[in-house]
Every structure is written in C-alpha cells, then in structure tokens.
Amino acid sequence: MSRSLDALLAASAPAIWGTSYIVTTEMLPPDYPLTVAVLRALPAGLILMVATRSLPPRTWIGKLLILGALNFSVFWSLLFLAAYRLPGGVAATLGAVQPLVVLLLARMVLGTRLTLAGLAAATAGIGGVALLVLGPSASLDTIGVLAALGGAVSMASGVILTRKWKPPVSALTFVAWQLTAGGLLLLPVAAAVEPPLPELSTLNMAGFVWLGLIGAALTYFFWFRGIERLGPAAVTSFGFLSPLTAMLLDWAVLGNAFTPVQALGAVIVLGCVWIGGRAARPRPAVAAPGDASVAPMPPVAAERARL
Incomplete structure (x- = not known):
C-alpha cells in the first residue's frame, strides 16, 4: 500500500473524531456523558482485544487502570460533557490546548527538552483553530469550558504516562487494553450517577454505533497503523x-457560516497539518509493528481531542 493511502487512512481518524461533537448533540439522548463514554470505550476495547488476541499480564493491571482512567474514563466523560454544553467547534478548540500541556508535562516528568520549534508548532496550530471557531457569537458555558480544559489535561497526563510505561506489545494492543480498562472503570460510575437510557430510536443507535465502532475501534486501528508505517511525528501532525472537522460540520449541517477570520483559521490549520507532515517525511526511523515506542495516544481536538 502506498504512503499516500497510509497517510489518508491515518488522517481519517482525527477527522472522524471531529464528528463526535455533532453526533453527540444531534443523534444521542441528551445529558448522558458518562454512559456515552462507556458505550464508546468498552465495546471498542473488547473488539480490539479480540482482533489483537492479547490479554494484559497481571503485573500491568494497576498501570492500565491508571492509563484507562486518564486517557478514556475521565477524558471522554469530560469531552462529552463539554460536547453537550458547548458548540462543537468551541469545545474542540479548548481541547486543542493538549499539545501544549503535553510539552510542559514532558519537560517536568520525562525531562524532555522543550524546543522552540515544538512550542511554535503547537501554538500556531492552536492559534489557527482559535481563529476558526472562537468568534464573537461563541456561547461559552462555564462548566463546559472547565470540562473541555480538564479533559485536555487528563489526556495530556495519560499521554505522558503512556510514554513512560511501555509494555512489550504493539501500540494497538496497548490501546485496546486501555480502552477496556477505561470502560470497565466507568461502567459502575455511569450506572450509579446517570438514569437508565430511554428507549433508543434508530437515530440514537446509529449514533452509538458510529461513536463506538467507527469513531473508536476502526479509527484507532487506522491511527496506530499509520504510526507504525509513517512514524509518530507525521501522523500526530494530523x-x-x-x-477543523467539527467546525466544518457546524457550518454544513447546522448552518453556521464562515467569516473571513474563520477562513483564515482554516487555512492556518491545514497549513500546519501539511507542513508537519512534510517535515516528518525525511526522518528514516519508521516504527515497526510491535514497537512499544509508538504507544503515545493521539491529540483531543481533538476527538481530539480528541475523538
């Protein structure tokens, strides 16, 4: 398979994650952030565990519970809470601060050098997203804002610990374990805090299938497949x-028109994606299947953030 197709499939993952906001508000029953997070994480984790045919060793259970909580239980619960309370583009923008949080935490926890180029790239991308979605008419709910920012911090913390704890398995296997752990952790909490789901319509069921099977299981497969074939730097630039997808759907489906400032933001975002991909291509090191060094999770925005 060509590198172009590999890149296209990898790029489809964050694009699909960007649909999570509009799917949540337009296709799912309102006010079920914990239940939605469970129904997204647990089925996807079990499907990927069956696909990878690997169970975690008992010595890894504690670490997986921590990672599952940070990367999925807490992150997705806060993400869906933000999705219910904020316009999708606004929630996505706030989640886009995650790369900056990762840079700072990597410096403090892992001793990673904080390069000017890395900081500039993250800042430029976030600036472009801000131009794209934070217009004068943006309705900012305080709880939604705190949820979006809290989700970004939770996911960033999970990313750092994921880099620190590297089991001798493929990245896809590792994320399957975390998805399952995150779903199992959240299941009793959702059952205790939220009422039972109402009778689901066909639209509701289609939304859950999209978020769980397409928006989690399939997209994580594409994402980590891209990391293994193209390298982490090239793929995470997507x-x-x-x-960007969240904002485009706000415009195309909900009728929110682009302003000149938003159009400029879209150009900046796409430019960052293109430049980031080209800058990573000359690097010779490409992660091979089973290389645990590709374990870091994707950004929020996403999904992201990310979704």
Missing part, C-alpha cells in the same frame, strides 16, 4: 483535523 491531529488538528479534528477541530
């Missing part, structure tokens, strides 16, 4: 497609 992360800003998530908020």
Whole structure:
C-alpha cells in the first residue's frame, strides 16, 4: 500500500473524531456523558482485544487502570460533557490546548527538552483553530469550558504516562487494553450517577454505533497503523483535523457560516497539518509493528481531542 493511502487512512481518524461533537448533540439522548463514554470505550476495547488476541499480564493491571482512567474514563466523560454544553467547534478548540500541556508535562516528568520549534508548532496550530471557531457569537458555558480544559489535561497526563510505561506489545494492543480498562472503570460510575437510557430510536443507535465502532475501534486501528508505517511525528501532525472537522460540520449541517477570520483559521490549520507532515517525511526511523515506542495516544481536538 502506498504512503499516500497510509497517510489518508491515518488522517481519517482525527477527522472522524471531529464528528463526535455533532453526533453527540444531534443523534444521542441528551445529558448522558458518562454512559456515552462507556458505550464508546468498552465495546471498542473488547473488539480490539479480540482482533489483537492479547490479554494484559497481571503485573500491568494497576498501570492500565491508571492509563484507562486518564486517557478514556475521565477524558471522554469530560469531552462529552463539554460536547453537550458547548458548540462543537468551541469545545474542540479548548481541547486543542493538549499539545501544549503535553510539552510542559514532558519537560517536568520525562525531562524532555522543550524546543522552540515544538512550542511554535503547537501554538500556531492552536492559534489557527482559535481563529476558526472562537468568534464573537461563541456561547461559552462555564462548566463546559472547565470540562473541555480538564479533559485536555487528563489526556495530556495519560499521554505522558503512556510514554513512560511501555509494555512489550504493539501500540494497538496497548490501546485496546486501555480502552477496556477505561470502560470497565466507568461502567459502575455511569450506572450509579446517570438514569437508565430511554428507549433508543434508530437515530440514537446509529449514533452509538458510529461513536463506538467507527469513531473508536476502526479509527484507532487506522491511527496506530499509520504510526507504525509513517512514524509518530507525521501522523500526530494530523491531529488538528479534528477541530477543523467539527467546525466544518457546524457550518454544513447546522448552518453556521464562515467569516473571513474563520477562513483564515482554516487555512492556518491545514497549513500546519501539511507542513508537519512534510517535515516528518525525511526522518528514516519508521516504527515497526510491535514497537512499544509508538504507544503515545493521539491529540483531543481533538476527538481530539480528541475523538
């Protein structure tokens, strides 16, 4: 398979994650953030565990519970809470601060050098997204804003610990374990806090299938397949497609028109994605299947953030 097709499939993952906001508000029953997070994480995790044919060793259970909580239980619960309370583009923008949080946490926890180029790239991308979605008419709910920012911090913390704890398995296997752990952790909480779901319509069921099977299981397969074939730097540069997709759907489906400032933001975002991909191509090191060094999770925006 050509590198172009590999890149296209990898880029489709954050683009699909960007649909999570409009799917949540337009296709799912209102006010079920915990239940939606469970129904997205647990089925996807079990499907990927069957596909990878691997169970976690008992010595890894504790770490997987921590990672599952940060990367999925807490992150997705807050993401869907933000999706219910904020316009999709606004929620995606706030989630896009995650790369900056990762840079700072990597410096503090892992001792990673904070390069000017890395900081500039993250800042430019976030700036483009901000121009794209934070217009004068943006309705900012305080709880939604705190949920979106809290989700970004939770996911960023999970990314750092994912880099620190590297089991000798493929990245897809690792994320399957985390999805399952996150779903199992959240299941009793959702059952205790939220009422039972109402009778689901065909539209509701289609939304859950999209978020769980397409928006989680299939997209994570494409994402980590791209990391293994193209390298982490090239693939993670696609992360800003998530908020861009969220804004495009706001415009195309909900009728929110682009302003000149938003159009400029879209150009900046796409430019960051293109430049980031080209900058990563000359690097010779490409992660092979089973290389645990590709374990870091994708950005929010996304999904992201990310979704």
